[in-house]
Amino acid sequence: MKHIFSGFGWELWESNGGLIILDGEGNIYKSVLTTFEAKKWMKENKTSVCWRADGKWDWSRKEKIYG
Helix, strand or coil: CEEEEEECCEEEEEECCEEEEECCCCCEEEEECCHHHHHHHHHHCCCHHHECCCCCECCHHHHHHHC
């Protein structure tokens, strides 16, 4: 896999000719067609608010903030 972009709590990687978005824990979250589509989606679905001070992800924080 080849790293392309990190931002907003997500990472964009190229894998076997396709683009995938990984969550903060490295799990595959979504497949996308273009880097533009990926970056737009990542910005609209920010998860950086889920990063706790102790260095762990708390995914419920996204639901509390964005409803």
